[in-house]
Every structure is written in structure tokens, then in C-alpha cells.
Amino acid sequence: MSFTLAIVGRPNVGKSTLFNRLVGKRLALVDDQPGVTRDLREGEARLGDLRFTVIDTAGLEEATDDSLQGRMRRLTERAVDMADVCLFMIDARAGVTPSDEVFANILRKRSAHVILAANKAEGAAADAGVFEAYGLGLGEPIRLSAEHGEGLNELYAALMPLA
Ligand code: GDP
Ligand code: MG
Numbered sequence: 001m002s003f004t005l006a007i008v009g010r011p012n013v014g015k016s017t018l019f020n021r022l023v024g025k026r027l028a029l030v031d032d033q034p035g036v037t038r039d040l041r042e043g044e045a046r047l048g049d050l051r052f053t054v055i056d057t058a059g060l061e062e063a064t065d066d067s068l069q070g071r072m073r074r075l076t077e078r079a080v081d082m083a084d085v086c087l088f089m090i091d092a093r094a095g096v097t098p099s100d101e102v103f104a105n106i107l108r109k110r111s112a113h114v115i116l117a118a119n120k121a122e123g124a125a126a127d128a129g130v131f132e133a134y135g136l137g138l139g140e141p142i143r144l145s146a147e148h149g150e151g152l153n154e155l156y157a158a159l160m161p162l163a
Contacts, residue, residue: 092129
């Protein structure tokens with residue numbers, strides 16, 4: 001039995017960095033629906049002895065201002081529906097932004113199983129943002145540095161019960 005994890009959150013928080021770290025060169029599948037390929041990437045993840053499917057929500061970075069909100073919502077909802085669990089990522093250096101609140105509300109409305117991650121958390125500059133993340137009401141944040149590979153043991157502990 002394996003599970004599917006969707007990495008969701010606003011642009012630039014580090015979703016793809018974590019996806020690439022989990023998947024490495026094993027990027028296996030892409031959605032072949034027209035116009036969707038760039039928006040959802042799917043790969044086979046490895047974390048310790050865990051094997052699972054991971055979905056990266058992308059494609060929002062190029063959206064124009066007026067379409068961003070709607071696209072974010074649709075894409076995130078689609079990823080949530082495909083997944084058993086969502087990793088909701090914020091940027092600990094930026095703290096919780098209004099855009100993060102929008103995503104948190106989508107996940108709440110969807111009753112998604114959420115693991116909260118405060119990324120870019122290497123170093124003391126991230127402390128305030130990590131504390132702010134508690135205020136989202138989505139549980140205790142995992143302190144993560146996708147770029148430096150820190151906090152992956154905590155991510156492992158959160159995912160292990162799903163395997
Ligand atoms: P996405 O838009 O959410 O997929 O974000 P990306 O993975 O493309 O990352 C956005 C930027 O944040 C890039 O410049 C990354 O190098 C940087 N980044 C990602 N993870 C970390 C991290 O753990 N620490 C720091 N300092 N930067 C990070
Ligand atoms: Mg990305």
C-alpha cells in the first residue's frame with residue numbers, strides 16, 4: 001500500500017525544490033491532458049524506506065494577476081482531490097501572507113489531510129515565520145529546508161503512518 005502526497009502552496013515557497021529532492025531523477029509520469037502538463041507534475045518519491053507518489057503544483061508562476069487566484073484555486077483543488085495527504089508549504093522567511101491564508105482556506109473547505117511545512121527554515125531568520133505558521137490552525141509546522149535537506153526526518157515521521 002502506498003499513498004499520494006500533493007505539495008501545495010503559493011508560488012516561490014519551495015514546492016518544486018522539495019519535489020525534486022524527493023523524486024531525484026525518477027520523474028516518471030506527467031499528466032498528458034492538454035494544457036495541464038506544466039501545471040501538475042507527478043513523480044515517484046523516496047524518503048528513507050518510504051515509497052510514495054508526489055504531485056507538484058506548478059504553472060502558477062506565469063499566470064497573470066487577474067487569473068492567478070482562480071487558477072491557484074482550481075489547480076490546488078485538483079491536486080488535493082488526487083492526493084491522500086497534502087503538504088501545505090509556506091515560506092518561513094516571508095512569514096504567513098494573505099495568499100497563504102487563501103490556500104489554508106481551500107484546504108480547510110476540502111477537509112484535506114494536511115501536513116504543514118514552514119520551508120526556508122534554515123537559520124534563525126526563519127524563527128518568527130515558523131511561529132506565525134502555528135496561527136494557520138493547521139497543526140504544528142514541520143521546520144523544513146528543502147534546499148539544504150533539513151527537516152526531512154520530521155517529514156518522514158509525519159508520512160510514515162500513511163505507508
Ligand atoms: P515553488 O514556486 O513553490 O515551486 O518554489 P521553488 O522550488 O521554485 O523555489 C523558489 C525559490 O526558493 C528558489 O530560488 C529556491 O532556490 C528557493 N528555495 C527553495 N527551498 C529553499 C530553502 O529551503 N531555503 C532557501 N533559503 N531557499 C529555498
Ligand atoms: Mg514550482
